[in-house]
Amino acid sequence: MSTIEVIGLKDLPIIKVGDNLSELICAAAEKQDVPIQSGDIIVVTHVIVSRAEGNIIDLEKIVPSEFAKNIARQYEKDPALIEVVLRESKSVKRMAHGILITETRHGFVCANSGVDKSNVEGERVVAPLPVNPDASAQRIREEIRKRTGKDVAVIISDTHGRPLRMGEINIAVGVAGIKPLRDRRGEKDLFGYVLRIKNTAVADELASAAELVIGQANEGIPVAIIRGYKYLKAENATARDLIRPEEQDLFL
Amino acid sequence: MSTIEVIGLKDLPIIKVGDNLSELICAAAEKQDVPIQSGDIIVVTHVIVSRAEGNIIDLEKIVPSEFAKNIARQYEKDPALIEVVLRESKSVKRMAHGILITETRHGFVCANSGVDKSNVEGERVVAPLPVNPDASAQRIREEIRKRTGKDVAVIISDTHGRPLRMGEINIAVGVAGIKPLRDRRGEKDLFGYVLRIKNTAVADELASAAELVIGQANEGIPVAIIRGYKYLKAENATARDLIRPEEQDLFL
Numbered sequence: 306m307s308t309i310e311v312i313g314l315k316d317l318p319i320i321k322v323g324d325n326l327s328e329l330i331c332a333a334a335e336k337q338d339v340p341i342q343s344g345d346i347i348v349v350t351h352v353i354v355s356r357a358e359g360n361i362i363d364l365e366k367i368v369p370s371e372f373a374k375n376i377a378r379q380y381e382k383d384p385a386l387i388e389v390v391l392r393e394s395k396s397v398k399r400m401a402h403g404i405l406i407t408e409t410r411h412g413f414v415c416a417n418s419g420v421d422k423s424n425v426e427g428e429r430v431v432a433p434l435p436v437n438p439d440a441s442a443q444r445i446r447e448e449i450r451k452r453t454g455k456d457v458a459v460i461i462s463d464t465h466g467r468p469l470r471m472g473e474i475n476i477a478v479g480v481a482g483i484k485p486l487r488d489r490r491g492e493k494d495l496f497g498y499v500l501r502i503k504n505t506a507v508a509d510e511l512a513s514a515a516e517l518v519i520g521q522a523n524e525g526i527p528v529a530i531i532r533g534y535k536y537l538k539a540e541n542a543t544a545r546d547l548i549r550p551e552e553q554d555l556f557l
Numbered sequence: 558m559s560t561i562e563v564i565g566l567k568d569l570p571i572i573k574v575g576d577n578l579s580e581l582i583c584a585a586a587e588k589q590d591v592p593i594q595s596g597d598i599i600v601v602t603h604v605i606v607s608r609a610e611g612n613i614i615d616l617e618k619i620v621p622s623e624f625a626k627n628i629a630r631q632y633e634k635d636p637a638l639i640e641v642v643l644r645e646s647k648s649v650k651r652m653a654h655g656i657l658i659t660e661t662r663h664g665f666v667c668a669n670s671g672v673d674k675s676n677v678e679g680e681r682v683v684a685p686l687p688v689n690p691d692a693s694a695q696r697i698r699e700e701i702r703k704r705t706g707k708d709v710a711v712i713i714s715d716t717h718g719r720p721l722r723m724g725e726i727n728i729a730v731g732v733a734g735i736k737p738l739r740d741r742r743g744e745k746d747l748f749g750y751v752l753r754i755k756n757t758a759v760a761d762e763l764a765s766a767a768e769l770v771i772g773q774a775n776e777g778i779p780v781a782i783i784r785g786y787k788y789l790k791a792e793n794a795t796a797r798d799l800i801r802p803e804e805q806d807l808f809l
């Protein structure tokens with residue numbers, strides 16, 4: 306198989322608190338005539354997962370600390386938003402040029418702890434990352450299996466900026482059913498030479514591939530199905546494997 | 558259009574110095590019954606571009622400097638390889654844990670100046686990045702247009718590790734015919750809110766999507782066609798736009 310399809314799900318309604326995401330994903334795939342198959346990888350943007358789980362925060366109800374107010378003043382940001390960003394973080398990694406890069410409680414290093422403003426109803430409501438994105442992915446996976454009998458992989462994605470490169474790409478913050486890294490060290494290439502350094506972050510590449518359909522639609526497509534990619538199956542997989550430990554990071 | 562296809566070209570021969578890549582790509586696409594169409598994005602791994610252009614280096618002929626020998630001794634690497642890596646770089650950004658991260662003459666910050674050992678014939682032959690990857694992409698694009706009449710985009714890809722995240726992903730080192738960044742700042746989302754920070758590195762995401770078919774085949778698939786993605790066309794595009802300027806980088 307050398308062709309992969311990346312299918313954007315167009316027929317999802319706007320996700321509300323308490324919605325059953327798996328049910329809506331299965332129905333949308335049916336309606337679009339691409340019913341879920343075993344081996345599909347379902348990529349879901351984190352905002353709709355947080356929203357379905359009720360993990361959204363009304364900024365009106367947040368009382369910002371003095372520290373949050375200080376930062377907000379310097380950075381010309383909403384103090385309540387900064388307060389949420391700080392609450393979601395376990396450390397601040399960089400603060401400069403109006404950008405606040407934190408380490409989230411999960412260990413992801415990203416701008417604003419991954420707290421997302423766009424595409425949540427109500428101007429002052431934000432969606433942080435899911436509390437346990439791997440568990441969220443696993444729940445979606447199990448619910449899809451229950452409904453359809455199909456064994457799929459699930460990736461929960463987020464949009465991250467990065468050092469060294471301009472522009473954001475989508476990466477995986479939660480995984481279920483799929484090994485997020487494909488370790489090819491020890492495999493041989495076409496000429497019989499051992500591949501030395503290849504350990505591919507396939508879950509991130511799949512999240513980026515999904516963004517190509519998700520990103521074209523002004524948030525109207527929050528889910529993509531990737532079909533035809535032979536991923537390495539894994540139970541108890543975790544997207545934490547994609548986080549570079551600080552002691553192995555030459556740039557932190 | 559909410560479905561994108563990523564098609565690996567299976568029928569390419571092993572690329573030799575002097576080969577006409579465009580001709581081989583068009584022929585392989587025909588043979589595989591997916592003839593090139595206008596709007597296709599052709600993703601080509603940098604090693605075969607360098608090889609076709611004769612831009613390969615025989616390590617037997619390299620006389621390493623004392624500095625290269627020093628590093629090679631510490632890092633347990635081939636002194637001739639280190640010499641080539643240094644020659645391809647304009648500065649060293651990090652040296653630790655046996656990893657040498659340099660800024661290439663083009664400005665890419667990556668391990669070993671992007672010099673690639675795998676999949677080049679002869680154990681002591683390496684392929685650096687193309688001298689001007691944008692120009693290489695443009696040549697392939699023009700030659701495809703001449704042969705088929707079709708207007709395509711071309712991306713030359715490389716495998717890069719990155720700060721903060723484990724595992725490598727594919728990114729774009731050369732582009733032709735496509736805007737590498739999709740600036741969505743100012744666009745409105747589904748609820749009418751302005752998207753604040755989105756400036757998506759689509760060329761990197763396309764390179765990563767292509768790697769999903771390229772990486773599965775132990776280097777036997779060095780080219781992918783991405784079909785169905787509505788990219789923003791651009792003449793005189795450059796992958797240098799994807800390099801974060803040092804003064805804007807909080808991690809360099």
